[in-house]
Amino acid sequence: MTDTLINTLTCENLSKSYGGVVAVRDVGFTIAPGEAYGLLGPNGAGKTTTISMLVGLLKPDTGTVVVGGADLATDPMAAKAKIGYVPQEIALYPDLTGRENLRFFCRLFGLPRREVRGRVEEVLDLVGLADRADAKLDTYSGGMKRRINIGAALLHRPELLILDEPTVGVDPQSRKSILDGLERLVADGMALLYTSHYMEEVERICHRIAIVDHGSVVAEGTRHELVELVGGADRIELTLDGDVETALAKLRGLGGVTEAVRTTAGSVRLIAEGGRYLLPAVISTVDGIAAVTAVEVVEPDLEATFLHLTGSTLRD
Amino acid sequence: MRPHPVLALVAANLRRHSRDRVGLFFIVVMPFVSIVFVGMALGGGAAASRLPVGVVAQESDPVAAAVLAELRAHPDLEITSVGGEEELRAGVRGGALAAGVVIPPGSTTFELVMTQSSGSGMAARSAVDVSVGRVAAVIEATRAATSAGATPAQAAELVRKAQAASADVEVVNSDTASGTPRGFAYTAPANLLLFTFINSMAVAAALVESRRIGMLPRAFTAPVRRGAVLFGEALSRFIVAAAQAVLIMVVSSLLFGVSWGEPFGVAAVVGVFALVATGAAILMGSLVRSSAQPSAIGPPLGIVLGMLGGCLWPAEAAGQTLTAIGHLFPHAWGMDALLTLSRPGTGLGDVLPEVAVLGLMAAVLLSLSLVLFSRRTRTL
CATH class of the missing domain: 3.40.50.300 (P-loop containing nucleotide triphosphate hydrolases)
Structure with a gap:
């Protein structure tokens, strides 16, 4: 009341x-x-x-x-x-x-x-x-x-x-x-x-x-x-050319990576604490399995939170 | 002082209509173009014109001469002498004559020629009956005087005196039908109904637009009762319909001398017809999706209903079947009522059935349309 x-x-x-x-x-x-x-x-x-x-x-x-x-x-x-x-x-x-x-x-x-x-x-x-x-x-x-x-x-x-x-x-x-x-x-x-x-x-x-x-x-x-709901983790968007499934399995085992999912046929999304500092390790992990053709690091923001919670972007 | 939201809606809607130049042309100019041209085509004149009746008779015959004199004296008949029966029948069949009368020489049995479905024929028959009745009364009175011992000269004098006395009797309320009025007396009420309905349907475009742009849902979010918003929208459309009708009545009275009849009766008929048009407009505004649709659908629909209702040509020319179908729709009832009221001596009491039917149609249309309209504007 x-x-x-x-x-x-x-x-x-x-x-x-x-x-x-x-x-x-x-x-x-x-x-x-x-x-x-x-x-x-x-x-x-x-x-x-x-x-x-x-x-x-x-x-x-x-x-x-x-x-x-x-x-x-x-x-x-x-x-x-x-x-x-x-x-x-x-x-x-x-x-x-x-x-x-x-x-x-x-x-x-x-x-x-x-x-x-x-x-x-x-x-x-x-x-x-x-x-x-x-x-x-x-x-x-x-x-x-x-x-x-x-x-x-x-x-x-x-x-x-x-x-x-x-x-x-x-x-x-x-x-x-x-x-x-x-x-x-x-x-x-x-x-x-x-x-x-x-x-x-x-x-x-x-x-x-x-x-x-x-x-x-x-x-x-x-x-x-x-x-804060998704933590201070960065989001890394990778576009790979090669054996994506094997690369994904390797990335899941990489220290600091809390989540790794395949988003499209050749794309993988990683959620990682301090992801921007993890990039060299990410690239060397997939070396020989798949070529990294594009990479984007997204720092935590509302858009990332929204994506994390709803599984879609706001303009979907 | 707080303004009433209904008045706010009415003021806004009327202001919008006043800025629609095409709409104004169809409300202010078009009806009178139609009244003038169709009225002239139907013979012009504001009063009910005289019914053309053909007669085959030998004027040397005293009975025929007496009947002809009575027929020619009748104010509703225009008597034309016709050469023979065949010509007379052809004239009636073709519509040039409302009816025909054949008076054989030396006979008191006459033949009346008319078509069964013709209202003008029925009206002519009524007038002919009156005229023939007057002659029959004279013959019968003369016979009675002669039987009572009067000489032919005395009998003639007695009958003349009786006729003079009867001339002092004033007939104040004649129910003799005068047939369908012609000229402007016909086209003015016809176009009143036609354009009141058509223009009501056309202004429903503004209603669709208000719905489409979300104006009405937005109005529902104001501290105003839902019913007040709906009433405001309905009242706006009723005012347009009534204004259209009043404009046609005033201008046709002033310019063409059209006599509309007893004011209460005319107000009742025009009022309920405007309500029917309002209901139809809101129904249209609820059913269609685009604001272009009412002006595309409204006029053809209005014209078809007008055709069936006798607004484009006299109902008697349409035949019994079409006339019956026409009475499923409001225009026919409106025409019946307005034409009845245009005859001298008639009033609201003579058109109560028509007013009741139109009132029922208005109630059904308004209820249905407002329920539908309310549902259509319920969500964002």
Whole structure:
């Protein structure tokens, strides 16, 4: 109970099935005020279903969602009023201007009439579109649309901002502008739930990250804690030409190598403590069995952790 | 003061429609182009035109002369003398004449020629019955006076006095059918139904677009009841349909002098038909995937329903089978009601069955479409 009062978002035991297929199983996490929380997972992992339940579009089979002390199931209007939701698609009227779109959302969220004008101007300034406010949305660039898409979720000053892939298809300049803006919002005390295919974005702005796979949270923690899950081991990717199976067997016996797997016909992945220093030994171990045609050493990072936990890259 | 989210949705949707130039052309200009050209082709004129009735008779015969005089005096009939029976039958068969009357010399038994399925023929028959009845009454009154001992001159004088007295009797509510109106009086209601339906279907494109871009799911994440969002979307479409109907009524009244009839009756018919069109638009907006589909499917569908419902040509020209099929759809009921109301002395009470059927169709369509629409917008 204390948690639900302290945290901006508390969700517990969220589950959702479609027929016999489990889309989300027992997902739970909390987000504190001023905290940015990342949700990472490959396509089909259950991120969108989780978000649909958090914003009230889907009714969970089990579990609870409490936003700013309001239970989404028993007091949906109060809970929804505390959430700003930025969908992945540009969910705005393309034939209305940026200003008209923002006014529409002000009215939809029930802002008092006298506040609408001022709040629209504030948000236009915040997203840097004051000078294009009276142009129709279908004349905006992709980046401008993304910015106004985010702006529409900020009009009612939500306690929790939920963003689903907010930078898809955006040029680097706009991406930087969006991320800078989000960091300012978090610094001002807004809670953030962020999903993205761009690992570097999540690493940059999220304080804590949950890795979701097959509908469940498989790991959760700060970036440092997650990287620690796979240890400080480096990942060595080898491309071999020759007797790959024999080479693999030899590499498994090499001191310092904790894991050796064949990834494709001619490729082998090694996980090794201080792997970058082990390279000469690796090459001499396979000498005469297979020729090393390519080698890559990857230091531990979130991408490596994600790969280790889900078996796939984020863009798979 | 907090604005109502339903009004926010309606305002946004109407603003979007007002910026669709092609859509505006089809709402503001196209109906009147159709009313003018089809109306002129059907004889122009705002009032119900007179029914052409051919007569084969010798005017030297006193009974024939009396009947002809009555027929010519009837306000709904246009009497044409025809040379012979064959020519008369050919005229009726070909549709040039609504009906024909053959009056043999020296006989009081007349032959009425008409086609069974013709509404105009039925209307002409009714008018002919009235005229012939008046002559029969005079003959019968003269016979009665003569039987009572009056001389032919006295009998004629008595009958003349009786006729003069009966002229003081005012018929305030005649249920004599006047047949299908022609000209603008026909094309204005026909195009009202046609374009209200077609343009409602076409504006469903905006609904599909809102669904496709995720605008509606996003609206559902606001602190607004799901029903309010659905109601806002439905109300937007109803306003477009009703505005289309009102525009056609006002402009056709002012420019073409079309008389629509008793206002409550017309409002009821147009209101329920606009609800039917709204239901059809939401159904379309729920079923199709692309925003290009409503404008591709809507007009042909609307035209076919209009054909079956008598919006493109009088239902009587379509024959009984097509007319019966047409009554499976709303346009036929709308046409029946609006044409009934265009006749003098009719009102809401005369079109209650049509209003009830249209109301039922609207209820079914709206319920079905809103359930479907709600399901289609449930997830992200």
